[in-house]
Amino acid sequence: MTAAPGRDEEDDILSLRHHLVNWLFTPLYLLLLFSTVTGYIAALKLSNQPYDLVLTERARLMASRFDLIPEAEPVTEADLVPEDAEHLSFTLFDAGNRPLLGNASLPRPRPIDFAATGPLLRNTSLAGEKVRVLTLHFRTTRRTPGTEYVLVMAEPVKDRLFLGRSILGNIVIPQFIFILIAGLAVWLGLKRGFEPLERLRRAVARRRSDDLSPLDEAMAPGEVRPLIREVNALIERLKAMMDQQRRFVANAAHQLRTPFAGLRAQAELARRAEAPPGVHAALDGICEGADRCSRLVNQLLTLARNEPEARAEEGLTDLDLNRIAQETTMDWVPEAVRKDIDLGFEGAVGELPLRGYDGALRDLIGNLLDNAIRYTSPGGRVTLRTGPGPWLRVEDNGPGIAPEERTKVFDRFYRVAGSGQPGSGLGLAIVHEVAQRHHARIAVEAGEGGKGTVFRVDFNVGGR
Ligand SMILES: Nc1ncnc2c1ncn2[C@@H]1O[C@H](COP(=O)(O)OP(=O)(O)OP(=O)(O)O)[C@@H](O)[C@H]1O
Ligand SMILES: [Mg+2]
Structure with a gap:
């Protein structure tokens, strides 16, 4: 159920403050939203770069370690995995796409991985976990020189996400605080800016109903002065109109005085003369009516004399x-x-x-x-x-x-x-x-x- 807007609500819809705040803060918040989204994308990209670099280096290191081990010797996982990278999953595939060794069963390399001359990186998920997968196609130079291999490595992306989010936090939180402070400053500024208008409102509210003096222009901010000038012109016109009306009533009352007095005098005279029965009663009625009219006319004159516009010192x-x-x-x-x-x-x-x-x-x-x-x-x-x-x-x-x-x-x-x-x-x-x-x-x-x-x-x- 929707109720008709109350006066306060209507005032609020028309309020300048409302408009200013709306026009200022809606774009600011949209800007914050936009910068959060772009910031998030940038933060993820930034946080990927160092991790990808390390992952690539490690893959290269493992490939060169593998190449160093003579063909006659058996190769174990421990020979390849760098000391600080136990958490890495890897599988080494031969040219026939057969897994040779590794500590996890990672997806087989795609033909594109065999065709690549450098490392390839992509995001995928493995057993429900999001991972960054690197494929490195390389040829041995010492161990049976010229044989092709593809090393597949996977690393969970959660560390990268964590870094990305903390970068984002560092961008967005200060921005949010900045907007809050800006909002507060704007609100206070508006409040101060509107103070003269509020003073003017109070001065108008305090006025007596018969006070038709012009409003003080100096009390209003520059933007509102033309409006005050127009209101003053309107008050002036209203005053002139009321004055005219008052003069009209006073003049009419004044003009009516003599005829009513004459009417009463004539009726009085007629009452004294001989007259057929019933005429005296009618003449009494005329006298009474003339008296009432005279009283009313006098009251109107008294009222006109005491009205604020006519009050003479x-x-x-x-x-x-x-x-x-x-x-x-x-x-x-x-x-x-x-x-x-x-x-x-x-x-x-x-x-x-x-x-x-x-x-x-x-x-x-x-x-x-x-x-x-x-x-x-x-x-x-x-x-x-x-x-x-x-x-x-x-x-x-x-x-x-x-x-x-x-x-x-x-x-x-x-x-x-x-x-x-x-x-x-x-x-x-x-x-x-x-x-x-x-x-x-x-x-x-x-x-x-x-x-x-x-x-x-x-x-x-x-x-x-
Ligand atoms: N002392 C009073 N006791 C009871 N009622 C009163 C008294 N004084 C005024 N009133 C009421 O207030 C009304 C307005 O009074 P007011 O004097 O303005 O007009 P009026 O007496 O009706 O007419 P007028 O004074 O113009 O001849 C009267 O009609 C009357 O009902
Ligand atoms: Mg009375």
Whole structure:
């Protein structure tokens, strides 16, 4: 069964390192294989030469010893075999191809052996053992001069093989070690060479999602710089496109503001006038719809103002978070009273200095209070607390937000189904943007005893 390649596996297939190592080491290993084979052949040839020379010399010596013994005297094997060559097998054949004497029954000489003027060497096997066979055709000069003989000698090849293999070992082992060292050096070199790319990857991974600043070209190796340049150009185009889109939404919202306000004013006027039954209810509906539209348009404008690309540094002042929180709570008292919610403010003692944007912070607190009041049933309790840090918390004893929804609620236009309340899902997106603008950390958790919701905003947490 074959599984679809995973991401890591795919990365590996496309990896430069993979390619380099493959292209470098496959030829190197093929080369090693080739040099082992040719080395083996050369080693065998080299190891044969001295052995063949000795064998030939010994054969010549035996032939001349044989020639020295007078014809009348009987010849024994011991007369012929040199002292240091007891292990040699030999048989002497006469011109009629009859074995005269010898210490082994070696194959009879072939006609070609009788025709040869010098020694002939070949490999064969005798009784299951590989041997090197030498045939030497010679004529006597003293013992019945002119008689032809063929001396056949055999020597096991295992000594030669041993020599051949040790020569081969001496060639191949250093080569293998050399390739291993080369491989290690290449691997380390590649690792070092890829380090800048790895640093670049980490820098990109660390980026905040709204950071659209260009990548630092200097961090990349020369070969990758053109790619970084192209990526930067792409980021630039993306930024321009997002900017255009943001301006479009802001402009559209801005343009819609006046007509919605006009619509509401006209409906209000019509409501005051005499009208047939049923028309008033319709006009109420129009007023409510116009209100919702105005709210949505204002939310879109607030969101656009707090987006990273539009964040202007002007307006940044030294503020007192305690005062802003208190004033915003006061703004929401009428709504809380209308809904029979016990809205409380428990501020820290004294000022809570904070460098920030007044209007944006009021939007943040306002949206949190709006939600808390809106989603908590009548008779419920909503409390805004502040503390040194500074931090602020909006707590309610409403229905709470399920853990799996807690990150999603900050998405634009995301609403938890079934709340039964009107809204467009932009409130917490605004809260998120304003928190980001102040480099504040925002968290949602369940209230005391797992009931209700707590929104916690911590300023000055070093998220800068
Ligand atoms: N205090 C809270 N208690 C329970 N649910 C909440 C609370 N605050 C937010 N939510 C849930 O999170 C969702 C998203 O809130 P958000 O403020 O972004 O949008 P909204 O209130 O639905 O619409 P808008 O604020 O744009 O009028 C809400 O629909 C609601 O279900
Ligand atoms: Mg809301």
